[in-house]
Amino acid sequence: MxxxxxxxVDYIARYNERSSYPLVDNKLKTKLVVAExxxxxxxxxxxxxxxxxxxxxxxxxxxLAGFAIKPAKGxxxxxxxxxxxxxxxxYVKASGSRVDSSFLERHLTNILAGLYSLAGxxxxxxxxxxxxxxxxxxxxxxxxxPDIRIIVFQGYPVMAMLRLATTAxxxxxxxxxxxxxxxxxxxxxxxxxxxxxxxPITLHPDTGLALENIQIEAWDEMxxxxxxxxxxxxxxxxxxDLVVDANEGPLLLELNARPGLAIQMANGRGLLPRLRxxxxxxxxxxxxxxxxxFAMETFAxx
Amino acid sequence: xxxxxxLPFYIAVFLLISAGISLAVWxxxxxxxxWLTGEQRPVWMVEARxxxxxxxxxxxxxxxxxxxxxxxxxxxxxxASPGYGFSIIDSSGSRRAEWSKREVSGPQTLYFKAQFIPDxxxxxxxxxxxxxxxxxxxxxxxxTAVQEILEQAKARSSTPESMTRELIRLMQPDTRTQxxxxxxxxDNYLNLLVDMLNHSGIAARIADGLRxxxxxxxxxxxxxxxxxxxxxxxxxxxxxxxxxxxxDLLLWRQGSASLLDVVGGENSxxxxxxxxxTVPALQLATMESASNGLxxxxxxxxPIEEQSMFRMLLLLPLGALMVAFMRIVIGIRTSGTxxxxxxxxxxxxxxxxxxxxxxxxVVSIGLLMRGYLSSLNLLLVSRISALIILxxxxxxxxxxxxxxxxxxxxxxxxxxxxxxxxWTIERMSILWEEEGAHEVMVQGxxxxxxxxxxxxxxxxxxxxxxxxxxxxxxxxxxxxxxxMGQYTGYKLSELRRFTPMKAYD
Numbered sequence: 001m002x003x004x005x006x007x008x009v010d011y012i013a014r015y016n017e018r019s020s021y022p023l024v025d026n027k028l029k030t031k032l033v034v035a036e037x038x039x040x041x042x043x044x045x046x047x048x049x050x051x052x053x054x055x056x057x058x059x060x061x062x063x064l065a066g067f068a069i070k071p072a073k074g075x076x077x078x079x080x081x082x083x084x085x086x087x088x089x090x091y092v093k094a095s096g097s098r099v100d101s102s103f104l105e106r107h108l109t110n111i112l113a114g115l116y117s118l119a120g121x122x123x124x125x126x127x128x129x130x131x132x133x134x135x136x137x138x139x140x141x142x143x144x145x146p147d148i149r150i151i152v153f154q155g156y157p158v159m160a161m162l163r164l165a166t167t168a169x170x171x172x173x174x175x176x177x178x179x180x181x182x183x184x185x186x187x188x189x190x191x192x193x194x195x196x197x198x199x200p201i202t203l204h205p206d207t208g209l210a211l212e213n214i215q216i217e218a219w220d221e222m223x224x225x226x227x228x229x230x231x232x233x234x235x236x237x238x239x240x241d242l243v244v245d246a247n248e249g250p251l252l253l254e255l256n257a258r259p260g261l262a263i264q265m266a267n268g269r270g271l272l273p274r275l276r277x278x279x280x281x282x283x284x285x286x287x288x289x290x291x292x293x294f295a296m297e298t299f300a301x302x
Numbered sequence: 303x304x305x306x307x308x309l310p311f312y313i314a315v316f317l318l319i320s321a322g323i324s325l326a327v328w329x330x331x332x333x334x335x336x337w338l339t340g341e342q343r344p345v346w347m348v349e350a351r352x353x354x355x356x357x358x359x360x361x362x363x364x365x366x367x368x369x370x371x372x373x374x375x376x377x378x379x380x381x382a383s384p385g386y387g388f389s390i391i392d393s394s395g396s397r398r399a400e401w402s403k404r405e406v407s408g409p410q411t412l413y414f415k416a417q418f419i420p421d422x423x424x425x426x427x428x429x430x431x432x433x434x435x436x437x438x439x440x441x442x443x444x445x446t447a448v449q450e451i452l453e454q455a456k457a458r459s460s461t462p463e464s465m466t467r468e469l470i471r472l473m474q475p476d477t478r479t480q481x482x483x484x485x486x487x488x489d490n491y492l493n494l495l496v497d498m499l500n501h502s503g504i505a506a507r508i509a510d511g512l513r514x515x516x517x518x519x520x521x522x523x524x525x526x527x528x529x530x531x532x533x534x535x536x537x538x539x540x541x542x543x544x545x546x547x548x549x550d551l552l553l554w555r556q557g558s559a560s561l562l563d564v565v566g567g568e569n570s571x572x573x574x575x576x577x578x579x580t581v582p583a584l585q586l587a588t589m590e591s592a593s594n595g596l597x598x599x600x601x602x603x604x605p606i607e608e609q610s611m612f613r614m615l616l617l618l619p620l621g622a623l624m625v626a627f628m629r630i631v632i633g634i635r636t637s638g639t640x641x642x643x644x645x646x647x648x649x650x651x652x653x654x655x656x657x658x659x660x661x662x663x664v665v666s667i668g669l670l671m672r673g674y675l676s677s678l679n680l681l682l683v684s685r686i687s688a689l690i691i692l693x694x695x696x697x698x699x700x701x702x703x704x705x706x707x708x709x710x711x712x713x714x715x716x717x718x719x720x721x722x723x724x725w726t727i728e729r730m731s732i733l734w735e736e737e738g739a740h741e742v743m744v745q746g747x748x749x750x751x752x753x754x755x756x757x758x759x760x761x762x763x764x765x766x767x768x769x770x771x772x773x774x775x776x777x778x779x780x781x782x783x784x785x786m787g788q789y790t791g792y793k794l795s796e797l798r799r800f801t802p803m804k805a806y807d
Contacts, residue, residue, distance in 0.1 A: 001792075001800050001803060003790075003791070003792045003793065003796050003800075004633070004793055004796060005630060005789050005790050005791060005792075005793060006790035006791070009787070009788060009789070009790045010790055078736065109681065110681075110682070113681045113682040113683065114682055115682050115732075177737065195802070198799065198802050199802060200802065264800075264803070265800070265802065265803060268803065270803075
């Protein structure tokens with residue numbers, strides 16, 4: 001098992017350049033940099049830098065059905081507001097509650113003031129196209145978009161899990177808030193094992209669907225996408241969060257330079273042996289494709 | 303990148319820790335700073351009393367005082383003598399206390415007090431030049447007698463020390479021969495001994511010593527023989543030929559011509575009284591450090607106000623160590639990294655229970671008010687600013703209410719850092735909204751637990767004693783914190799977190 005102290009000292013501090021952190025801590029920068037490496041992200045609709053730009057937001061949002069407002073430097077999903085539709089003048093949030101445009105403007109103001117940013121520093125707000133989850137996965141999740149977390153170590157995808165929101169997690173995909181984590185087989189993209197609150201489960205607590213038979217489509221494409229982020233950021237140890245959009249296929253949501261350890265619980269196995277295996281490679285592979293192929297062969301379960 | 307780069311780090315940490323410990327040990331030995339609080343050391347208070355009758359006119363009294371008595375260190379010196387001008391004069395190998403007054407008549411009494419610390423390592427200063435050995439001219443038949451005795455002693459000895467011992471033995475009544483009987487009379491014994499030694503080329507002199515016994519009054523100095531062996535002055539008991547200075551012998555006068563000179567008075571005499579006192583070892587070290595030049599290594603010379611501030615500041619590393627330990631090794635979640643330390647510092651000033659009550663009431667009232675603020679949708683900066691002002695109102699209110707109700711402890715709220723409390727409330731409130739009350743409880747309880755642990759550590763009398771008197775021990779703390787920064791093992795809390803994983807093995 002990889003523990004918190006070893007992750008911080010032996011992996012994050014050793015393999016992650018401090019200078020690369022802004023790339024992943026700022027979603028806007030992430031979007032721009034990975035685009036150069038052919039990694040798709042949700043379409044950027046608007047960036048709000050200044051307080052006075054908020055007034056343009058209303059014009060822009062006028063004819064949009066769904067969008068997501070995110071603080072560029074937010075962490076752990078804080079400050080993300082997802083609007084799924086309109087109801088007259090009001091906006092419908094992902095949770096189903098209705099808010100008016102002044103609520104959204106206040107939210108933007110809060111983001112700019114740095115309420116959700118890591119160190120409380122002033123921030124920018126980005127407005128993105130709404131991700132429509134592929135129905136094959138969406139049915140497993142209570143609200144929210146299920147996302148896939150892949151740990152990429154020196155460009156090799158070493159472990160993956162699917163995160164499903166629940167009522168307990170209030171539509172958020174954070175495991176420590178009660179979301180369900182489903183470990184995924186690196187070799188095939190099939191579900192292995194599921195946990196909620198660190199306890200193994202077999203059925204989704206809200207939808208009641210069996211979690212064993214999950215199969216992620218276009219798995220090898222996603223792995224290659226994830227390992228391509230290594231070239232984009234240079235971070236040796238990171239978490240890559242992907243979603244599968246119904247129309248556009250796999251999209252990168254965000255990168256994380258300090259990915260959590262709960263993925264081990266979801267997979268029911270420790271990260272450490274896999275990290276060691278990569279560290280002991282004498283000749284690393286150079287292209288993302290080679291690396292993801294290697295990982296699929298090496299880390300496949302059974 | 304590799305394990306190779308860790309070695310210099312461990313060496314550096316080892317150096318830090320060993321430097322800290324060895325500096326502390328050195329200061330303990332050299333300055334006598336005690337490891338524990340409340341250690342006591344004996345100190346001899348010796349008082350010289352000078353009596354004389356002044357004949358109308360001006361008076362100048364000058365008393366020889368010890369400079370570097372072997373086996374003792376001088377702690378304090380003071381004179382008590384109404385109406386006299388007083389100064390200590392350091393001149394060529396002898397220190398003298400001088401009293402002076404223009405118009406004096408009648409019997410006079412002057413006092414000189416000094417405190418001496420027994421210190422087996424204290425040595426007299428080594429003379430820079432070789433002392434002279436004045437030849438004495440004896441008439442016959444004394445000259446022959448002296449010659450014979452000296453030759454007899456020389457034949458049985460090899461060094462100045464053994465020569466002196468032999469000479470003393472030869473001059474004793476039970477071994478006296480015709481020669482010695484001729485020379486020695488009742489009152490010239492010691493002077494004769496000195497003259498003979500000088501004559502034989504060994505520099506010799508008379509020193510006066512004081513035998514220290516608790517609560518003795520009206521003591522007189524006792525003469526001792528000192529010879530120069532080419533390096534230093536050695537002390538002999540002129541009767542027993544015993545070499546060295548006994549532990550309870552304080553050499554008051556060494557190498558000075560006279561003990562007391564009084565100009566303008568008569569019937570002068572000196573007597574000594576002494577008292578054994580005990581002084582806290584720390585106070586002793588403090589008083590000494592100022593005088594021996596090593597004081598700059600410690601905080602004792604700072605103004606008292608700064609000293610008490612440093613006393614507080616130097617406790618902070620202990621709190622930081624506790625937080626590092628709790629977070630890295632135990633894995634307790636706290637809200638704000640070092641908030642617990644600052645709370646613990648406040649606890650040190652308020653004491654635990656009143657501090658705890660005050661802190662909890664300020665934070666909970668603050669959280670209630672924050673609830674209203676959050677419905678106002680203010681910008682972050684102004685919300686925090688408003689919160690700071692509210693926190694000040696709350697503390698002021700609690701102090702006034704507490705005071706009116708007769709609890710002085712209510713006043714202690716003011717020791718809490720307002721800005722920190724405001725931020726704590728803000729964080730807790732956001733945590734409450736985002737993660738729920740459970741997480742607030744976990745982090746709040748964790749913070750308080752760590753703060754209480756840090757408080758218990760910091761409020762231990764030994765802790766404040768060691769951190770203040772041995773500031774170099776902070777190097778050890780630094781080393782430990784650096785080491786913890788390299789700890790890659792499981793946190794205690796992770797053992798519980800990962801327990802379900804056992805199912806898969």
